[in-house]
Amino acid sequence: MAANIKDYYAVLGVKRGASDDEIKKAYRKLARKFHPDLNPGDKSAEDQFKQLQEAYDVLSNAEDRKLYDQYGDNWRAVKAGAGPPPPGWERAERSGSGPRAGGFDFNDFDFGRFSSSGGGEGFDIFEELFGGARGRGPHRGRGRDVEAELELSLEEAHRGGRRTLQMQAAENTIEVNIPAGVRDGSTIRLAGQGGGGTNGSEPGDLYLHIRLRPHPVFTVSGDDLEMELSIAPWEAVLGANVEVPTIDGKVELKVPAGAKAGQRLRLRGQGLNKRNGGRGDEYVRLKVVVPKEVSAEERRLYEELKRVSRFNPRS
Amino acid sequence: MWAADFDLDEPLTCDVVAAIVGARRSLVVRLVQQGLIEKVDTESDELLVPRRAVVRIRRMQRLRRDLGVNFAGAAVILDLVGRIEQLNRELEWRRK
Numbered sequence: 001m002a003a004n005i006k007d008y009y010a011v012l013g014v015k016r017g018a019s020d021d022e023i024k025k026a027y028r029k030l031a032r033k034f035h036p037d038l039n040p041g042d043k044s045a046e047d048q049f050k051q052l053q054e055a056y057d058v059l060s061n062a063e064d065r066k067l068y069d070q071y072g073d074n075w076r077a078v079k080a081g082a083g084p085p086p087p088g089w090e091r092a093e094r095s096g097s098g099p100r101a102g103g104f105d106f107n108d109f110d111f112g113r114f115s116s117s118g119g120g121e122g123f124d125i126f127e128e129l130f131g132g133a134r135g136r137g138p139h140r141g142r143g144r145d146v147e148a149e150l151e152l153s154l155e156e157a158h159r160g161g162r163r164t165l166q167m168q169a170a171e172n173t174i175e176v177n178i179p180a181g182v183r184d185g186s187t188i189r190l191a192g193q194g195g196g197g198t199n200g201s202e203p204g205d206l207y208l209h210i211r212l213r214p215h216p217v218f219t220v221s222g223d224d225l226e227m228e229l230s231i232a233p234w235e236a237v238l239g240a241n242v243e244v245p246t247i248d249g250k251v252e253l254k255v256p257a258g259a260k261a262g263q264r265l266r267l268r269g270q271g272l273n274k275r276n277g278g279r280g281d282e283y284v285r286l287k288v289v290v291p292k293e294v295s296a297e298e299r300r301l302y303e304e305l306k307r308v309s310r311f312n313p314r315s
Numbered sequence: 316m317w318a319a320d321f322d323l324d325e326p327l328t329c330d331v332v333a334a335i336v337g338a339r340r341s342l343v344v345r346l347v348q349q350g351l352i353e354k355v356d357t358e359s360d361e362l363l364v365p366r367r368a369v370v371r372i373r374r375m376q377r378l379r380r381d382l383g384v385n386f387a388g389a390a391v392i393l394d395l396v397g398r399i400e401q402l403n404r405e406l407e408w409r410r411k
Contacts, residue, residue, distance in 0.1 A: 031382055189366075213404070214408040
């Protein structure tokens with residue numbers, strides 16, 4: 001089957017006679033826009049970047065570019081040793097109808113996977129630092145590592161559990177064990193679940209980056225949780241036992257008499273599960289709130305309090 | 316069903332990390348010394364980094380290769396992208 005002919009020059013937005021420098025500049029400019037590491041989770045940017053990468057791989061290599069200029073989309077077949085296409089190939093291809101001249105279709109060749117941003121792990125760029133032989137052996141043809149995001153609630157991250165994921169580009173689902181105690185920014189590696197390798201070589205890995213949804217009650221600080229608790233002025237003065245939420249349910253908290261606004265009370269061991277056992281703490285920050293409206297009786301009592309109290313908050 | 320490897324906090328020697336990312340040990344050490352990747356606090360004399368550093372180094376390698384930025388620049392980019400992602404998530408959550 002004939003594939004769509006790719007115009008690598010158009011992909012990079014340069015003229016056919018563009019210099020190496022112009023090609024490099026065009027690539028860098030577009031790469032800044034579409035690079036997957038700058039657009040995490042954006043599939044269309046990733047696809048754009050793959051095309052860009054493919055175009056640049058070809059046009060930045062003098063030999064490949066020459067073949068591409070001469071044979072168009074069939075250049076890989078020629079390079080792979082199939083020899084130049086038979087006479088009339090160009091006319092047949094451009095006519096877009098009927099069998100190719102001599103029944104020969106270069107697009108029937110399987111050239112395997114193109115190199116892409118994730119594949120090869122940047123081996124080429126490090127030659128200057130690491131020497132030319134670095135990484136060329138066992139990693140050759142290894143599938144690309146794939147990165148994806150997995151959004152979890154705070155409760156899911158705390159308790160862990162199993163999640164079934166449907167991968168976009170694959171028909172299979174993957175069941176993932178979420179370990180209790182993962183955090184925002186944690187990464188889970190699923191060995192061998194990335195892109196397939198070429199010629200039977202090992203597949204890449206799947207890296208799942210954990211993102212925690214903001215929680216309506218708690219903010220997270222390391223292993224600890226923090227929440228704000230509103231209390232009445234008299235609870236602050238007299239102390240009180242109040243119910244407060246924890247990640248595992250409600251517990252009773254003793255607010256000491258004379259509590260101050262902004263004071264943090266610790267609930268030891270009520271924070272998040274840690275990866276290696278143990279738990280963080282929960283901190284309850286007190287906020288003294290006053291009623292918006294007061295009844296006549298309340299007002300009378302406040303006025304009585306004002307009369308008898310010797311407390312001067314500004315002294 | 317596939318077995319998951321969750322051990323990204325596992326401390327690795329710089330030699331092992333270097334082998335995984337296809338770099339020299341000296342590069343990994345330099346990245347740690349410059350604060351571009353985290354290290355594991357340990358009483359051991361040996362410099363250890365968590366396995367998660369592999370992901371960061373690979374991203375830095377890609378940014379270096381594809382955009383021509385140096386490692387320090389790549390680290391700043393990754394940190395800023397992370398902050399933008401975090402802010403976007405918060406914004407999304409507030410909109411809901």
